[in-house]
Amino acid sequence: MIKKPIETLLRESKEEGEHSLKRSLGPVNLILIGIGIIIGAGLFSLTGIAAGQHSGPAVTISFLIAALGCAFAALCYAEFSAMIPVAGSAYTYSYATMGELFAWIIGWDLALEYAVGAATVAISWSQYLTKFLSWFDLYLPPQLTLSPFETAKAANGEVINGIINLPAALIVILVTSIIIRGTKGSALVNAIIVTLKVGVVLVFIAVGWSFINPQNYHPYIPQNTGVWGDYGWSGILRGAGLVFFVFIGFDAVSTAAQEAKNPQRNMPIGIIGSLLICTVLFIVFAHVMTGMANYKEFIGSGAPVAIAIEKTHYQWLSKAIVLAILIGYTSVILVDLLGQSRVFFSMSKDGLLPKVFSEIHPRFRTPWKSNIVLCTFIALFAAFVPIRVVGEMTSIGTLLAFVMVCAGVLILRKQQPDIHRPFKTPLVPLVPILGILTCFAMMTFLPGDTWLRLIIWLAIGLVIYYTYGKKNSVIRRMLADKHQRY
Template sequence: MFGPRKSLDSVTKHAEGHALAKTLSWPHLIALGVGAIVGTGIYTLTGVGAERAGPAVILAFAIAGAVCACAALAYAELATMIPAAGSAYTFSYAALGEKVAWVVGWSLVLEYSLACSTVAVGWSGYLVGWLTAAGIHFPPELLAGPHAGGIINLPAVFVALGVMGMLVAGTRESATLNIILVIIKLVALGVFVAFALPAFDGSNLEPFMPYGFGSTEVGGEKRGVMAAAAIVFFAFYGFDAVATSAEEAKRPGRDLTIGIIGSMLVCTIIYMLVAIAAVGALPYQQLGNSAEPLALVLRSLGQPVAGHLIALAAVIALPSVILVMMYGQSRIFFVMARDGLLPRSLAKVSPRTGAPTRITLITGIVIAAVAGFFRLDEIAELANAGTLLAFIAVGACLMVLRRRAPDAPRLFRCPAPYVVGTLAILGCIYLLFSLPSATILRFLAWNAIGLAVYFAYGWRHSEVKRQALPA
């Protein structure tokens, strides 16, 4: 019903010229995770979340983090058990079958490509704010897409293409640069908390839940804690990008566990501190209307220099998120092509760098185009839908493989796997249906297109099916 499954033995065996080079160790993987997680979500979606939930955006961050923690535990077990590129797509292929794997992979394409585009748009907002504060002005038509009365968001396009160039240069070089960018981001957020937390005013938290807990329609917009959780959820994922690097990890058993769980712990602590400091220092109504809420808080507190530096740090360091997400996107495409579900010619790696150059170029151009013409909030919501489906699949894979392959080596064992897997699935389903109806319809349309592509090409060229045919 769900198509053929890959055997656990075959998942890590690849033809010459189609295997990725092992170049990453655990510091690179933690930085990949933190680099992906700490980005537009905390720098810009803090304001979007405050608009939807009021001060209870703090609670929205906690709920989204709890759901992601369950998914992270499942990812850690599966990534160390199946150390191959492809993350949730590869896990689903081994546990649930080819058709489910295709839907998950197609959804991951949506997740990573739109996440990259969202961050590029957020980066553009910080760049424009920083340049304007410095007295530098550009034509507004080149700073926003058609939805905002412009022609194209040129800064977003440029940053996407620049990151693409870095990835083409090689995985290890990109990952090392990412470590530097991550350090800049963490220092900047530490500076923000140090300035904003002393200005905490309890009256800014009243009323704490102006739109209630559940996700409800208010004035044509989804409001409430769960509506905010469904959007700030974007701020947490990124640890799954670590799982896409499994094939390139030098010691996957140790390195992947540290990378996935370590990055989630670090980022959850950071997010709670930043959210409390931001909402406590400034009324949520002001935060909700800003494309650069953290810099706005500092400027409102009479710290223009610190606000300027925070915005500059975002401009310098947010490209690390684009780098990690584009990296993850290219690996998903690469593995789908290697499996024959997309043209296998795309699954070639560079003899010099051991990275999939061709697929990276295609990925970067598509991401730049989306970033140039679409709105940040709509992109983020649609990216979240793809991620939530992938997390649901990973929760199911965890439980299916515990039952189907109980004795398979597991270098990290998720505690209470059936409880964790069930909580991940139920939490993600709830968040998925907390998204706007239009987003869910777009997501269904995207997967309808994906299934058409699969039946037109993928199922006839599947490498697993080909190998199963009698000689």
């Protein structure tokens, strides 16, 4: 199994000039990138679902357990990103520890997290935009907000067929134009967006705190019904499995390693800091939400946060939450597109993808052609594919990457124990093993058709690898040249 030497990766991390990415991100930028992708609509929907169906008020414990599970993987990402500060994230770490084939599988798998994830979020963004505009008596025609495979029913009962989800495509194009103009500018836009959406969450907490009814916390851990996962401690664990997916996304920070200043120090701060801040915010949010309304009121609700807001009689808060989701989704799309282009940048430099994905803009120092190609595919995907097809594929792709990174820490600790590690994952091998077990357990919660789509996606990737990537691999060519000389 051909591996990429750590020494080669370290040389790449020190490259400078017009053909390399510009290091412009400090620790605050990196933390905000993490917060930008972690906080999304899942916080407002999954919190109530987990409380109503599984955990009750003890959903706060579910969040704590889920955060602990994510922390195992986050610590492994922190070790790698500080040690090998290049753009490829899990792809690069797998190349160094498991070899080229595994690296390709993870690189292709990451497209599920970033590219497909961006398209999925763009479709949801379009739905929330339509809802937000309707409050002001502004209506977009269904033909321009639905894919050709979706329909809507008019007030007179007429069935309207979708043509194109235009808002979804336009938000992808808009965000791509921001990313192309430079990582520093993208980070500034992300910082503004994160400030706004965190502000709305804090407003909800501040307003809701005065409407907390202590009786809603009793019993804090509802008695189990006799069915595993229906309240009790098993319900807390089932709730943790559900809210685990709210935390997914912190790994995107590692894709910015080659654009971070002092990455040996700042990458662990960015990854762990963003996860820690979001954990505290989520637990307080869940505490307030379950205090405002009895957890039983959330059962079967499609919009549980709206039930809590009704207790305040402040209907403007509902609009603020939807606005926060809209803003939040924009930052998720931004970080997803940023992460995907950086992974493909690394794969292209290794020869596994065409050179167009690693060409750097002479002025902006960004992989602009890669951004344009990805924008085209993702915008078309968002415009013409219904969201139900891709909904859970993003999560399974991310979890597989987590498993591989945790395994990579174990492998490299054994193969190269003396290599300089600016940040070390504590309690090895315990933490990486717990990370592998936790993430794999979360994968088992996903339905069978999601696994099938993952297998099909990876099979397509293997065809591309054996027909293009393997033949054009830079490492393979270097080894072949060395073999011919000797």
